[in-house]
Amino acid sequence: MQHYLKFTTFPLIALAVMHAMMQGGAWMYTGIAALVFVVALGDILLPDDRSEPRMEGEFFLNLMLWLTLPILMWVTLCFTWAVAPVDVLGIDGFMKGVFGYDRLQLQADTTWYQWFFGALAGAFLFGAGGTNVGHELTHRTYSMRDMMLGRWMLAFTCDASFSIEHVYGHHKNLGTPADPATAQRGENVYGFVLKSTLGGYKSAWKLEKQRLAKFNQSVWNPVHSRMMRGNLMSLSLFATSFVIGGWVGVVMFWIMSAGGKTLLEIVNYMEHYGIVRRPEDKVEPRHSWNTNASVSTALLYALTRHSHHHAEADQEYWNLRSYRHAPMLPTGYLGTILLALVPPLYKKVMTPLLNHWDETFATPEEKKLAIEASLKSGMKGLKSAQLGQNGGHNMNRAAA
Known part of the structure; x- marks a missing residue:
């Protein structure tokens, strides 16, 4: 039973935090406090969750996902x-x-x-709830219902295009220069957020344009174009915010929407940071940073089991395994997000982890790519960069 109950974490925290924040005043800090003291500290203090139970109550497990859409609607209504x-x-x-x-x-x-501060907490609910659950549901290309619900959740962060680029672009290209959502070694998170946002939208537009060209349809036609329908879905949410709260409501919704999208891109930054792969090679568990931190795993529906x-990619969240021997993040997702926001600290923490990846997980061909990436990064302490600087014989020895 406890393995089912842990996946009630997001809806329960979301509703409790929203009720507290809607008392106004200092209660608005409740959301941020819950993130730091419940999630980040919980990941540090509690043992990792490496459990892999056989779970058959699929309706309940799906219900936890489907509840996210009304929760996002409630957050939007309350704040605007x-x-x-x-x-x-x-x-x-009625509200009173x-x-x-x-x-x-x-x-x-x-x-x-x-x-x-209340809007920032709302942004976290948009990102951890809408984007994360939308990600899970839009992988279910076999279910029109789940795809539709997932795209509406992504629309709250103006990111319905994510359902195209992530599924058909990122999963194919991760770890290569063709993937805008793979952070390069030494790359700053703030620049990455902008690069990945623009690059991801551009890639999704290209993919949808190519798909529709096969049917002689225009990517600008919302009847056929998932890109344009996604844009209109987000526009309708801004229009709703205006009806409820005027321009102030629009600003509030924009802060939550932009904040939720930024959260997604920071997570993208963490999940494959510095990892390299040849385009012709199969994507394997070693090409993603993993974590089994307890609270993050429960709150984010096992997104943390990224390897x-x-x-x-077609496995439902309750079937994901812990992959305890995969490359591991230094802590849970929120703790790693906080580290990433301080680039010098993040580089310092990730340097030994990248060294371990190069030595333990990289193939001979990837060791060569790692040397090139490390030299280009300018990061201090990367052993592969030192090998590259010492000459070709060391480079060949690293690839052996």
């Missing part, structure tokens, strides 16, 4: 309504009578910077 200058939809009475939320009192009790995900 709470900042609204006027009660356009006339729901003040049923949930005890008084919009005017909320506004009186809450400073702009408290609203900002197995890339080995078998």
